[in-house]
Amino acid sequence: MPALKGATVPIYFGSFIVTPQVFLQTPLTFALVNLKPILPGHVLVSPRRVVPRVADLTPAETSDLFLTVRRVGRMVERVYGASSLNIAVQDGVHAGQSVPHVHAHVIPRKVADLDHRGGTDAVYDLLDGEEGDLGKTYRDAEAGTHADGVVKTNEAASRSGRRSGFPAVDNEGRKPRSEEEMRVEAEMLAREMENEPID
Amino acid sequence: MPALKGATVPIYFGSFIVTPQVFLQTPLTFALVNLKPILPGHVLVSPRRVVPRVADLTPAETSDLFLTVRRVGRMVERVYGASSLNIAVQDGVHAGQSVPHVHAHVIPRKVADLDHRGGTDAVYDLLDGEEGDLGKTYRDAEAGTHADGVVKTNEAASRSGRRSGFPAVDNEGRKPRSEEEMRVEAEMLAREMENEPID
Numbered sequence: 001m002p003a004l005k006g007a008t009v010p011i012y013f014g015s016f017i018v019t020p021q022v023f024l025q026t027p028l029t030f031a032l033v034n035l036k037p038i039l040p041g042h043v044l045v046s047p048r049r050v051v052p053r054v055a056d057l058t059p060a061e062t063s064d065l066f067l068t069v070r071r072v073g074r075m076v077e078r079v080y081g082a083s084s085l086n087i088a089v090q091d092g093v094h095a096g097q098s099v100p101h102v103h104a105h106v107i108p109r110k111v112a113d114l115d116h117r118g119g120t121d122a123v124y125d126l127l128d129g130e131e132g133d134l135g136k137t138y139r140d141a142e143a144g145t146h147a148d149g150v151v152k153t154n155e156a157a158s159r160s161g162r163r164s165g166f167p168a169v170d171n172e173g174r175k176p177r178s179e180e181e182m183r184v185e186a187e188m189l190a191r192e193m194e195n196e197p198i199d
Numbered sequence: 200m201p202a203l204k205g206a207t208v209p210i211y212f213g214s215f216i217v218t219p220q221v222f223l224q225t226p227l228t229f230a231l232v233n234l235k236p237i238l239p240g241h242v243l244v245s246p247r248r249v250v251p252r253v254a255d256l257t258p259a260e261t262s263d264l265f266l267t268v269r270r271v272g273r274m275v276e277r278v279y280g281a282s283s284l285n286i287a288v289q290d291g292v293h294a295g296q297s298v299p300h301v302h303a304h305v306i307p308r309k310v311a312d313l314d315h316r317g318g319t320d321a322v323y324d325l326l327d328g329e330e331g332d333l334g335k336t337y338r339d340a341e342a343g344t345h346a347d348g349v350v351k352t353n354e355a356a357s358r359s360g361r362r363s364g365f366p367a368v369d370n371e372g373r374k375p376r377s378e379e380e381m382r383v384e385a386e387m388l389a390r391e392m393e394n395e396p397i398d
Contacts, residue, residue, distance in 0.1 A: 054286070055273045059266055059398050066265035067258055073290070074254050084291025087253070091272070092283025094308040096319045109293045120295045121323075199258050 012050055014099040021182045023189035024072065028064040031072050033185045035176045038126040041080035041108040043189070045069045052100040054091045065104065073106050075196045079189070082108030086123050211249055213298040220381045222388035223271065227263040230271050232384045234375045237325040240279035240307040242388070244268045251299040253290045264303065272305050274395045278388070281307030285322050 010017045011030055021032040023043075031045045045068050047061045057065065073085045086107040090097040107123060114122040209216045210229055220231040222242075230244045244267050246260045256264065272284045285306040289296040306322060313321040 054269050054284070055276075057269065059269075062266055062269050063262040067261055070253050070256065070258075070261050077254075082293070084289075084293035084296070085253070086294045087288040087290055089286040090283075091286055092308065094281070094283035094310050094312070094319065095285045095306075095322075097283070107294075109291065111293050113293070120293065121326075123294075 011048075012101075013044070013046060013103070014050065014101040016099075020179050021186055023186040024068070024193050026064055026068055028061045029068040031068060031189075033182050033189065035182070037177075038123060039107055039109070039113060041076040041082065043072060043076060043106050044103045045072055045106060046101055046103045050101045052092065052097070052102065054089065054102055057102065065102070069104050069106055071193070071196050071198075073108075075189070075192050076106060076108045079192050080108040082110045082113075084109040210247075211300075212243070212245060212302070213249065213300040215298075219378050220385055222385040223267070223392050225263055225267055227260045228267040230267060230388075232381050232388065234381070236376075237322060238306055238308070238312060240275040240281065242271060242275060242305050243302045244271055244305060245300055245302045249300045251291065251296070251301065253288065253301055256301065264301070268303050268305055270392075270395050270397075272307075274388070274391050275305060275307045278391050279307045281309045281312075283308040285326070287326060 011019045011022050011025075011032075013032065018032050021035075022030050023033060024031040025048075028048055029045060030048055031043055034042050034044060037043075045065060047057055047065055049057075049061065051057065054062065069087060073087065076082070077085055086105065086109060088105045088107075089102070091102070093100075109120075109123070114120060114126075117126070210218045210221050210224075210231075212231065217231050220234075221229050222232060223230040224247075227248075228244060228246055230242055233241050233243060236242075244264060246256055246264055248256075248260065250256065253261065268286060272286065275281070276284055285304065285308060287304045287306075288301070290301070292299075304326060306326070308319075308322070313319060313325075316325070
């Protein structure tokens with residue numbers, strides 16, 4: 001069944017309602033498409049319970065979260081024609097976390113996909129920006145201030161302490177996506193999850 | 200009990216024997232201290248079974264791996280006086296994996312710990328280097344060619360496709376540690392794991 005048909009309870013990522021972005025719900029976990037994906041198929045996996053740290057999760061929540069990361073990773077790798085995955089958790093504010101709700105980034109990778117941006121590991125520069133800005137991006141989206149697609153400010157760049165390598169991404173114009181675009185992708189991925197074995 | 204007393208079976212990380220570096224073994228997982236830690240307490244957690252991809256793990260292996268990441272993370276955060284953790288898996292060669300054996304990096308973080316290297320997210324530049332070089336570092340360590348502490352070559356930098364941001368780390372002289380130094384740390388961490396609740 002499409003995972004979200006009939007969903008009536010809003011789903012929160014931190015303090016933000018992300019219901020239209022969610023493509024999978026398990027008893028303890030949900031997965032959502034990204035407002036500003038670094039690469040096609042870049043998604044997030046979070047526990048339903050809003051807690052900031054992995055250590056705050058129960059063992060059952062921890063298992064369910066990472067079993068879901070594994071299943072979702074397999075699916076996005078297939079659907080987006082990738083061959084590898086970056087999986088990353090910024091667990092706490094001093095690790096770069098900006099939304100205080102545990103979330104694993106799952107990013108499909110393929111050969112030479114970031115060569116034009118500096119090579120395989122440029123994903124981290126991009127993740128820095130994504131993550132450093134995730135909170136601000138969501139706040140701006142809620143406030144409707146991202147119409148020009150430039151949600152990053154010098155203040156934000158300074159606050160997240162990121163390197164000079166990152167602003168190039170802004171220059172490439174990575175825009176927050178519309179709710180409709182995210183909803184369409186989430187519905188597609190919800191259908192694709194039905195083709196993934198449960199284990 | 201100290202986890203490794205009486206251990207007689209060599210423990211493999213990829214094709215490398217890392218027995219003296221291992222500080223924890225569970226039924227399906229082990230954890231080891233690092234040859235070239237990015238920050239104090241930077242450790243790796245791997246499944247006992249040598250498989251390259253998270254998708255190759257059974258559900259039981261996946262749960263055990265990440266429950267171990269959670270427990271080990273709690274321990275290194277406490278022991279190294281940190282306040283956050285970076286958790287990262289480079290899952291496949293096109294995500295930057297250099298040793299084809301699943302491994303999660305667990306890196307304790309504290310406020311301003313990388314300010315002198317470019318800020319909070321500079322950990323990714325350093326991880327790039329660590330990860331890009333993990334295979335080569337272990338190969339060089341086995342071959343005894345790392346005596347001068349400079350194991351990185353232009354060939355390796357080129358092969359891993361990493362950005363110009365990284366070589367600064369080499370310039371800072373991050374040296375592979377001696378087996379004795381790693382063994383002492385592993386024994387200390389094995390004792391500390393005894394103070395961690397099982398759940």
